[in-house]
Amino acid sequence: MKLKFWGAAQTVTGSMHLLELDNGKKILLDCGLYQGGEGFATEYNTTFPCEPPEIDVLILSHAHIDHCGNIPQLVREGFRGDIYSTHATFDLASLLLMDSARIQERTAEYDNRWRRRKGLDEVVPLYTEADVPAAMDLFQTISYNRTRQILPGVELLFLDAGHMLGSASVNLTIKEGDRTLRIGFTGDVGRPDSLILRNPVPMPPCDYLISESTYGGKDHEFIPDAENALLEVIRETCVENRGKLIIPAFSVGRTQNLVYTMDKLENQGKLPPIPVFLDSPLAVNATQVFEMHPECYDEDLRMYLKEDPNPFGWNRMHYIRDVEASKALNSRQGPCVIISASGMMTAGRILHHLANSIENPKNTILVVGYCANGTLGEKIVNGAKTVKIHGEEYHVNARIKKLNAYSGHAGQTELFNFISNQDKKTVQRIFLVHGEVDRAHMFADFLAGKGYDQVTIPSRGETFVI
Ligand SMILES: [Zn+2]
Known part of the structure:
Protein backbone atom coordinates (compact mmCIF):
# COMPACT_ATOMS: atom_id res chain seq x y z
CA MET A 1 0.00 0.00 0.00
CA LYS A 2 1.00 3.63 -0.25
CA LEU A 3 1.05 6.44 2.25
CA LYS A 4 0.97 9.99 0.92
CA PHE A 5 1.57 13.03 3.11
CA TRP A 6 -0.34 16.14 2.19
CA GLY A 7 -1.06 18.53 5.05
CA ALA A 8 0.72 19.19 8.37
CA ALA A 9 3.88 18.00 6.62
CA GLN A 10 6.74 20.07 8.07
CA THR A 11 4.19 22.46 9.53
CA VAL A 12 1.60 22.40 12.33
CA THR A 13 -1.55 23.01 10.37
CA GLY A 14 -3.80 21.47 7.71
CA SER A 15 -3.52 17.84 8.91
CA MET A 16 -4.23 15.44 6.00
CA HIS A 17 -2.66 12.11 4.99
CA LEU A 18 -3.79 9.51 2.44
CA LEU A 19 -3.50 5.72 2.65
CA GLU A 20 -3.99 3.85 -0.61
CA LEU A 21 -4.44 0.11 -0.30
CA ASP A 22 -3.28 -2.34 -2.94
CA ASN A 23 -6.92 -2.98 -3.87
CA GLY A 24 -7.29 0.71 -4.72
CA LYS A 25 -9.32 1.68 -1.64
CA LYS A 26 -8.37 5.10 -0.30
CA ILE A 27 -8.49 6.18 3.34
CA LEU A 28 -7.98 9.81 4.26
CA LEU A 29 -6.63 10.55 7.74
CA ASP A 30 -7.93 13.97 8.85
CA CYS A 31 -9.06 16.72 6.50
CA GLY A 32 -7.78 19.89 8.10
CA LEU A 33 -7.77 23.47 7.01
CA TYR A 34 -4.42 25.15 6.47
CA GLN A 35 -4.61 28.09 8.85
CA GLY A 36 -2.32 30.95 8.03
CA GLY A 37 -2.43 34.17 6.09
CA GLU A 38 0.27 33.22 3.58
CA GLY A 39 -0.45 33.56 -0.12
CA PHE A 40 -0.30 29.80 -0.71
CA ALA A 41 -2.98 29.06 1.93
CA THR A 42 -5.77 29.23 -0.65
CA GLU A 43 -3.96 26.86 -2.99
CA TYR A 44 -3.24 24.48 -0.09
CA ASN A 45 -6.87 24.55 0.93
CA THR A 46 -8.30 23.95 -2.52
CA THR A 47 -6.23 20.91 -3.47
CA PHE A 48 -6.53 17.40 -2.10
CA PRO A 49 -4.08 14.49 -2.33
CA CYS A 50 -6.40 12.83 -4.88
CA GLU A 51 -9.81 13.52 -6.39
CA PRO A 52 -12.35 13.66 -3.52
CA PRO A 53 -14.83 11.20 -5.14
CA GLU A 54 -12.04 8.58 -5.20
CA ILE A 55 -11.71 8.58 -1.41
CA ASP A 56 -13.61 5.74 0.28
CA VAL A 57 -13.32 6.63 3.96
CA LEU A 58 -12.26 9.60 6.07
CA ILE A 59 -11.05 9.07 9.63
CA LEU A 60 -11.08 12.13 11.85
CA SER A 61 -8.81 12.27 14.92
CA HIS A 62 -10.42 15.30 16.58
CA ALA A 63 -12.47 18.43 15.97
CA HIS A 64 -9.84 21.18 15.82
CA ILE A 65 -10.23 23.09 12.56
CA ASP A 66 -6.70 22.29 11.43
CA HIS A 67 -7.82 18.63 11.47
CA CYS A 68 -11.45 18.79 10.28
CA GLY A 69 -11.87 22.24 8.72
CA ASN A 70 -11.71 21.19 5.09
CA ILE A 71 -14.37 18.45 5.30
CA PRO A 72 -17.23 20.61 3.90
CA GLN A 73 -15.18 21.37 0.84
CA LEU A 74 -14.15 17.72 0.42
CA VAL A 75 -17.85 16.83 0.41
CA ARG A 76 -18.73 19.66 -1.93
CA GLU A 77 -16.06 18.34 -4.30
CA GLY A 78 -17.72 14.93 -4.41
CA PHE A 79 -16.57 12.84 -1.42
CA ARG A 80 -19.43 10.50 -0.44
CA GLY A 81 -17.76 7.94 1.82
CA ASP A 82 -18.17 7.46 5.55
CA ILE A 83 -16.50 9.81 8.02
CA TYR A 84 -15.49 8.06 11.24
CA SER A 85 -15.02 9.93 14.51
CA THR A 86 -15.87 9.62 18.18
CA HIS A 87 -19.27 10.91 19.34
CA ALA A 88 -17.88 14.04 21.03
CA THR A 89 -15.77 14.85 17.98
CA PHE A 90 -18.92 14.75 15.85
CA ASP A 91 -20.68 17.24 18.14
CA LEU A 92 -17.74 19.59 18.40
CA ALA A 93 -16.98 19.35 14.65
CA SER A 94 -20.57 20.29 13.90
CA LEU A 95 -20.19 23.47 15.99
CA LEU A 96 -16.71 24.34 14.83
CA LEU A 97 -17.41 23.76 11.13
CA MET A 98 -20.42 26.08 11.27
CA ASP A 99 -18.23 28.67 12.96
CA SER A 100 -15.50 28.14 10.36
CA ALA A 101 -18.05 28.50 7.53
CA ARG A 102 -19.16 31.86 8.95
CA ILE A 103 -15.52 32.97 9.10
CA GLN A 104 -14.98 31.86 5.46
CA GLU A 105 -18.05 33.82 4.38
CA ARG A 106 -17.09 36.95 6.34
CA THR A 107 -13.50 36.86 5.08
CA ALA A 108 -14.62 36.53 1.45
CA GLU A 109 -17.11 39.36 1.94
CA TYR A 110 -14.41 41.59 3.41
CA ASP A 111 -11.91 40.72 0.65
CA ASN A 112 -14.51 41.34 -2.05
CA ARG A 113 -15.14 44.85 -0.76
CA TRP A 114 -11.61 45.97 -1.57
CA ARG A 115 -11.35 43.70 -4.61
CA ARG A 116 -14.38 45.41 -6.14
CA ARG A 117 -12.87 48.81 -5.41
CA LYS A 118 -9.68 47.78 -7.22
CA GLY A 119 -11.58 46.17 -10.09
CA LEU A 120 -10.30 42.67 -9.22
CA ASP A 121 -12.24 39.42 -9.61
CA GLU A 122 -14.31 38.49 -6.60
CA VAL A 123 -13.37 35.50 -4.47
CA VAL A 124 -15.83 32.84 -3.26
CA PRO A 125 -15.69 31.45 0.26
CA LEU A 126 -14.06 28.04 0.58
CA TYR A 127 -17.42 26.82 1.85
CA THR A 128 -20.51 28.26 3.47
CA GLU A 129 -22.89 27.33 6.28
CA ALA A 130 -25.07 25.60 3.68
CA ASP A 131 -22.27 23.08 3.00
CA VAL A 132 -21.89 21.91 6.59
CA PRO A 133 -25.05 19.77 7.10
CA ALA A 134 -24.26 17.62 4.04
CA ALA A 135 -20.83 16.93 5.53
CA MET A 136 -22.23 16.07 8.96
CA ASP A 137 -24.62 13.58 7.29
CA LEU A 138 -21.68 11.38 6.35
CA PHE A 139 -20.45 10.78 9.91
CA GLN A 140 -20.46 7.39 11.61
CA THR A 141 -19.50 7.73 15.24
CA ILE A 142 -17.71 5.11 17.34
CA SER A 143 -16.89 4.95 21.04
CA TYR A 144 -13.33 4.71 22.27
CA ASN A 145 -11.94 1.18 22.60
CA ARG A 146 -14.42 -0.42 20.17
CA THR A 147 -13.02 -2.04 17.06
CA ARG A 148 -14.98 -1.44 13.86
CA GLN A 149 -14.46 -2.90 10.40
CA ILE A 150 -14.55 0.12 8.10
CA LEU A 151 -13.61 -1.59 4.82
CA PRO A 152 -13.05 -5.27 3.95
CA GLY A 153 -9.86 -6.25 5.80
CA VAL A 154 -9.55 -2.88 7.57
CA GLU A 155 -10.28 -2.44 11.28
CA LEU A 156 -10.31 0.88 13.11
CA LEU A 157 -9.83 1.47 16.83
CA PHE A 158 -9.99 4.90 18.49
CA LEU A 159 -8.05 5.33 21.74
CA ASP A 160 -8.30 8.42 23.92
CA ALA A 161 -5.57 10.92 23.00
CA GLY A 162 -6.44 13.29 25.89
CA HIS A 163 -5.95 16.37 23.71
CA MET A 164 -9.48 17.79 23.44
CA LEU A 165 -12.94 16.46 24.16
CA GLY A 166 -13.40 13.43 21.89
CA SER A 167 -9.82 13.40 20.58
CA ALA A 168 -8.49 10.03 19.53
CA SER A 169 -5.45 8.28 18.22
CA VAL A 170 -6.22 6.26 15.10
CA ASN A 171 -5.21 2.59 15.14
CA LEU A 172 -5.68 0.63 11.92
CA THR A 173 -5.18 -3.08 11.35
CA ILE A 174 -5.05 -3.80 7.65
CA LYS A 175 -4.99 -7.28 6.10
CA GLU A 176 -3.53 -7.31 2.62
CA GLY A 177 -2.90 -10.70 1.01
CA ASP A 178 -1.03 -12.75 3.60
CA ARG A 179 0.31 -9.85 5.64
CA THR A 180 -1.28 -7.77 8.37
CA LEU A 181 -0.06 -4.22 8.98
CA ARG A 182 -0.72 -2.11 12.04
CA ILE A 183 -0.74 1.58 11.22
CA GLY A 184 -0.99 4.20 13.94
CA PHE A 185 -1.74 7.90 13.67
CA THR A 186 -1.40 9.85 16.90
CA GLY A 187 -3.56 12.81 15.87
CA ASP A 188 -2.68 15.47 18.44
CA VAL A 189 -1.58 14.16 21.82
CA GLY A 190 -2.67 15.74 25.09
CA ARG A 191 -1.04 16.00 28.48
CA PRO A 192 -1.32 13.73 31.47
CA ASP A 193 -3.24 15.13 34.45
CA SER A 194 -5.32 17.54 32.44
CA LEU A 195 -8.33 18.89 34.30
CA ILE A 196 -11.30 17.39 32.48
CA LEU A 197 -9.93 14.77 30.13
CA ARG A 198 -8.40 11.40 30.84
CA ASN A 199 -4.69 10.80 30.40
CA PRO A 200 -3.71 9.93 26.83
CA VAL A 201 -3.79 6.15 26.27
CA PRO A 202 -0.33 5.18 25.01
CA MET A 203 -0.15 4.13 21.36
CA PRO A 204 -0.07 0.34 20.93
CA PRO A 205 2.89 -1.04 18.95
CA CYS A 206 2.61 -0.36 15.21
CA ASP A 207 4.45 -1.33 12.05
CA TYR A 208 4.16 2.24 10.80
CA LEU A 209 3.52 5.21 13.03
CA ILE A 210 2.54 8.74 12.02
CA SER A 211 3.26 10.92 15.02
CA GLU A 212 2.72 14.58 15.73
CA SER A 213 5.81 16.55 16.83
CA THR A 214 4.41 19.96 17.85
CA TYR A 215 6.55 20.29 20.98
CA GLY A 216 9.70 18.55 19.68
CA GLY A 217 12.66 19.77 21.74
CA LYS A 218 10.45 21.37 24.36
CA ASP A 219 8.80 20.40 27.63
CA HIS A 220 6.14 22.41 29.43
CA GLU A 221 7.09 24.49 32.40
CA PHE A 222 5.75 22.85 35.55
CA ILE A 223 3.00 24.96 37.13
CA PRO A 224 2.60 23.59 40.65
CA ASP A 225 -0.80 25.02 41.53
CA LEU A 403 -0.88 31.54 33.26
CA ASN A 404 -0.08 28.93 30.66
CA ALA A 405 -1.35 25.99 32.66
CA TYR A 406 -3.89 24.56 30.28
CA SER A 407 -1.94 23.56 27.17
CA GLY A 408 -3.63 20.81 25.18
CA HIS A 409 -0.40 19.53 23.62
CA ALA A 410 2.03 17.05 25.13
CA GLY A 411 5.55 18.32 25.68
CA GLN A 412 8.39 16.30 24.17
CA THR A 413 8.84 13.90 27.10
CA GLU A 414 5.08 13.37 27.39
CA LEU A 415 4.84 12.73 23.65
CA PHE A 416 7.69 10.25 23.84
CA ASN A 417 5.96 8.43 26.71
CA PHE A 418 2.86 8.24 24.53
CA ILE A 419 4.65 6.46 21.69
CA SER A 420 7.32 4.60 23.66
CA ASN A 421 5.47 1.27 23.36
CA GLN A 422 6.82 1.08 19.83
CA ASP A 423 9.12 -1.90 19.49
CA LYS A 424 12.45 -0.72 18.03
CA LYS A 425 12.82 -4.04 16.19
CA THR A 426 9.38 -4.22 14.62
CA VAL A 427 8.41 -0.62 13.95
CA GLN A 428 9.34 -0.15 10.31
CA ARG A 429 9.17 3.62 10.23
CA ILE A 430 8.04 6.57 12.31
CA PHE A 431 6.85 9.53 10.25
CA LEU A 432 6.89 12.86 12.08
CA VAL A 433 4.19 15.34 11.07
CA HIS A 434 2.39 18.29 12.68
CA GLY A 435 5.53 20.12 13.77
CA GLU A 436 7.57 23.01 12.42
CA VAL A 437 10.67 21.63 10.65
CA ASP A 438 13.06 22.49 13.49
CA ARG A 439 10.71 20.98 16.12
CA ALA A 440 10.26 17.81 14.05
CA HIS A 441 14.06 17.49 13.70
CA MET A 442 14.54 17.99 17.42
CA PHE A 443 12.04 15.23 18.13
CA ALA A 444 13.73 12.98 15.54
CA ASP A 445 17.08 13.55 17.31
CA PHE A 446 15.44 12.83 20.66
CA LEU A 447 14.01 9.58 19.26
CA ALA A 448 17.40 8.65 17.81
CA GLY A 449 18.86 9.13 21.30
CA LYS A 450 16.29 6.61 22.55
CA GLY A 451 17.33 4.09 19.90
CA TYR A 452 14.73 4.83 17.21
CA ASP A 453 16.65 5.52 14.04
CA GLN A 454 13.89 4.72 11.55
CA VAL A 455 12.41 8.24 11.61
CA THR A 456 11.35 10.27 8.57
CA ILE A 457 10.05 13.84 8.32
CA PRO A 458 7.97 13.74 5.13
CA SER A 459 7.24 16.77 2.96
CA ARG A 460 3.96 17.72 1.31
CA GLY A 461 3.14 15.37 -1.55
CA GLU A 462 5.76 12.78 -0.61
CA THR A 463 4.57 9.17 -1.06
CA PHE A 464 5.97 6.04 0.58
CA VAL A 465 5.31 2.43 -0.34
CA ILE A 466 4.76 0.59 2.92
ZN1 LIG B 1 -5.58 19.70 17.95
Missing part, protein backbone atom coordinates in the same frame (compact mmCIF):
# COMPACT_ATOMS: atom_id res chain seq x y z
CA ALA A 226 -2.73 26.59 38.66
CA GLU A 227 -5.94 26.68 40.70
CA ASN A 228 -4.44 28.94 43.36
CA ALA A 229 -2.53 30.98 40.79
CA LEU A 230 -5.86 31.77 39.11
CA LEU A 231 -7.49 32.54 42.47
CA GLU A 232 -4.64 34.94 43.28
CA VAL A 233 -5.14 36.90 40.04
CA ILE A 234 -8.90 37.08 40.66
CA ARG A 235 -8.36 38.33 44.23
CA GLU A 236 -5.78 40.94 43.30
CA THR A 237 -7.80 42.29 40.39
CA CYS A 238 -11.37 42.04 41.58
CA VAL A 239 -11.07 42.34 45.38
CA GLU A 240 -7.98 44.48 46.02
CA ASN A 241 -8.12 46.69 42.91
CA ARG A 242 -11.90 46.49 42.34
CA GLY A 243 -11.08 46.00 38.65
CA LYS A 244 -12.11 43.77 35.79
CA LEU A 245 -10.28 40.58 34.94
CA ILE A 246 -10.33 39.94 31.20
CA ILE A 247 -9.36 36.42 30.09
CA PRO A 248 -9.00 35.81 26.34
CA ALA A 249 -9.43 32.07 25.86
CA PHE A 250 -9.97 29.50 23.12
CA SER A 251 -13.64 28.58 23.07
CA VAL A 252 -13.08 24.85 23.28
CA GLY A 253 -10.84 23.43 25.98
CA ARG A 254 -9.20 26.37 27.73
CA THR A 255 -12.54 28.02 28.49
CA GLN A 256 -14.06 24.90 30.06
CA ASN A 257 -10.87 24.32 32.10
CA LEU A 258 -11.11 27.86 33.45
CA VAL A 259 -14.82 27.61 34.24
CA TYR A 260 -14.42 24.21 35.94
CA THR A 261 -11.48 25.55 38.00
CA MET A 262 -13.61 28.48 39.17
CA ASP A 263 -16.52 26.12 39.87
CA LYS A 264 -14.21 24.14 42.18
CA LEU A 265 -13.05 27.34 43.90
CA GLU A 266 -16.67 28.39 44.35
CA ASN A 267 -17.55 25.04 45.94
CA GLN A 268 -14.57 25.38 48.27
CA GLY A 269 -15.88 28.80 49.32
CA LYS A 270 -12.74 30.50 47.99
CA LEU A 271 -14.08 32.35 44.94
CA PRO A 272 -14.79 36.01 45.77
CA PRO A 273 -18.49 36.90 45.30
CA ILE A 274 -18.05 38.55 41.91
CA PRO A 275 -19.91 37.82 38.67
CA VAL A 276 -18.18 35.78 35.99
CA PHE A 277 -19.26 36.21 32.37
CA LEU A 278 -18.56 33.79 29.57
CA ASP A 279 -19.09 36.05 26.58
CA SER A 280 -18.71 33.93 23.45
CA PRO A 281 -21.57 32.10 21.71
CA LEU A 282 -19.17 29.42 20.48
CA ALA A 283 -17.73 28.87 23.96
CA VAL A 284 -21.22 28.72 25.45
CA ASN A 285 -22.27 26.10 22.88
CA ALA A 286 -19.02 24.17 23.33
CA THR A 287 -19.57 24.07 27.09
CA GLN A 288 -22.95 22.44 26.42
CA VAL A 289 -21.20 19.81 24.32
CA PHE A 290 -18.84 19.17 27.24
CA GLU A 291 -21.87 18.68 29.49
CA MET A 292 -23.28 16.13 27.02
CA HIS A 293 -20.16 13.93 27.04
CA PRO A 294 -19.35 12.70 30.52
CA GLU A 295 -17.97 9.54 28.88
CA CYS A 296 -14.91 11.66 28.07
CA TYR A 297 -14.31 12.85 31.66
CA ASP A 298 -11.47 11.68 33.85
CA GLU A 299 -12.02 9.94 37.18
CA ASP A 300 -11.65 13.14 39.25
CA LEU A 301 -14.41 14.91 37.36
CA ARG A 302 -16.67 11.86 37.54
CA MET A 303 -16.25 11.88 41.32
CA TYR A 304 -16.83 15.65 41.37
CA LEU A 305 -20.15 15.17 39.56
CA LYS A 306 -21.44 13.20 42.55
CA GLU A 307 -21.14 16.35 44.67
CA ASP A 308 -21.92 18.94 42.00
CA PRO A 309 -23.93 17.86 38.95
CA ASN A 310 -22.99 21.04 37.08
CA PRO A 311 -19.21 21.51 37.00
CA PHE A 312 -19.54 24.45 34.60
CA GLY A 313 -21.94 26.70 36.47
CA TRP A 314 -22.79 28.36 39.75
CA ASN A 315 -25.13 31.20 40.66
CA ARG A 316 -22.80 34.07 39.69
CA MET A 317 -21.66 32.42 36.44
CA HIS A 318 -23.37 33.99 33.42
CA TYR A 319 -23.38 32.58 29.90
CA ILE A 320 -23.80 35.23 27.22
CA ARG A 321 -24.79 34.56 23.62
CA ASP A 322 -26.82 37.66 22.89
CA VAL A 323 -25.02 40.61 21.25
CA GLU A 324 -26.94 43.21 23.27
CA ALA A 325 -26.07 41.50 26.55
CA SER A 326 -22.45 41.39 25.41
CA LYS A 327 -22.49 45.14 24.65
CA ALA A 328 -24.08 45.84 28.03
CA LEU A 329 -20.94 44.44 29.67
CA ASN A 330 -19.00 47.41 28.30
CA SER A 331 -20.82 49.89 30.46
CA ARG A 332 -21.01 47.60 33.47
CA GLN A 333 -19.36 49.06 36.57
CA GLY A 334 -17.65 47.12 39.33
CA PRO A 335 -15.36 44.11 39.50
CA CYS A 336 -16.05 41.05 37.38
CA VAL A 337 -14.36 38.34 35.36
CA ILE A 338 -14.97 38.23 31.59
CA ILE A 339 -13.87 35.19 29.60
CA SER A 340 -14.13 35.68 25.86
CA ALA A 341 -12.67 34.60 22.51
CA SER A 342 -10.52 34.55 20.48
CA GLY A 343 -7.66 33.27 22.58
CA MET A 344 -4.96 35.01 20.56
CA MET A 345 -7.04 38.21 20.53
CA THR A 346 -7.21 38.29 16.73
CA ALA A 347 -10.99 38.65 16.38
CA GLY A 348 -14.29 38.27 18.19
CA ARG A 349 -15.89 39.88 21.21
CA ILE A 350 -12.67 39.88 23.23
CA LEU A 351 -11.56 42.89 21.19
CA HIS A 352 -14.41 45.00 22.57
CA HIS A 353 -13.56 44.00 26.12
CA LEU A 354 -9.88 44.76 25.58
CA ALA A 355 -10.67 48.15 24.05
CA ASN A 356 -12.88 48.88 27.01
CA SER A 357 -10.49 47.72 29.72
CA ILE A 358 -6.89 47.91 28.57
CA GLU A 359 -6.27 51.56 29.51
CA ASN A 360 -7.41 51.18 33.12
CA PRO A 361 -4.60 50.19 35.54
CA LYS A 362 -7.14 48.60 37.91
CA ASN A 363 -7.84 45.88 35.35
CA THR A 364 -5.87 42.75 34.48
CA ILE A 365 -5.59 40.85 31.22
CA LEU A 366 -4.78 37.23 31.92
CA VAL A 367 -3.28 35.35 28.98
CA VAL A 368 -3.84 31.61 29.39
CA GLY A 369 -2.74 30.29 26.00
CA TYR A 370 -0.15 30.45 23.29
CA CYS A 371 -0.25 33.56 21.09
CA ALA A 372 1.30 33.18 17.63
CA ASN A 373 3.72 35.73 16.23
CA GLY A 374 2.09 38.84 14.86
CA THR A 375 -1.14 38.48 16.83
CA LEU A 376 -2.45 41.15 19.18
CA GLY A 377 -2.09 38.64 21.99
CA GLU A 378 1.61 38.24 21.27
CA LYS A 379 2.13 42.02 21.32
CA ILE A 380 0.33 42.35 24.64
CA VAL A 381 2.22 39.42 26.22
CA ASN A 382 5.52 40.88 25.05
CA GLY A 383 4.88 44.16 26.83
CA ALA A 384 3.75 46.51 24.04
CA LYS A 385 3.07 49.98 25.51
CA THR A 386 0.40 50.76 22.95
CA VAL A 387 -1.71 48.49 20.74
CA LYS A 388 -4.20 48.95 17.94
CA ILE A 389 -7.68 47.53 18.38
CA HIS A 390 -10.26 48.01 15.63
CA GLY A 391 -7.95 50.59 14.08
CA GLU A 392 -7.72 52.75 17.24
CA GLU A 393 -4.60 53.13 19.38
CA TYR A 394 -4.82 52.21 23.07
CA HIS A 395 -2.30 52.55 25.90
CA VAL A 396 -1.66 49.31 27.73
CA ASN A 397 -2.15 50.41 31.35
CA ALA A 398 -3.87 47.27 32.61
CA ARG A 399 -1.69 44.66 34.25
CA ILE A 400 -0.73 41.77 31.98
CA LYS A 401 -0.43 38.32 33.58
CA LYS A 402 0.32 34.91 32.10
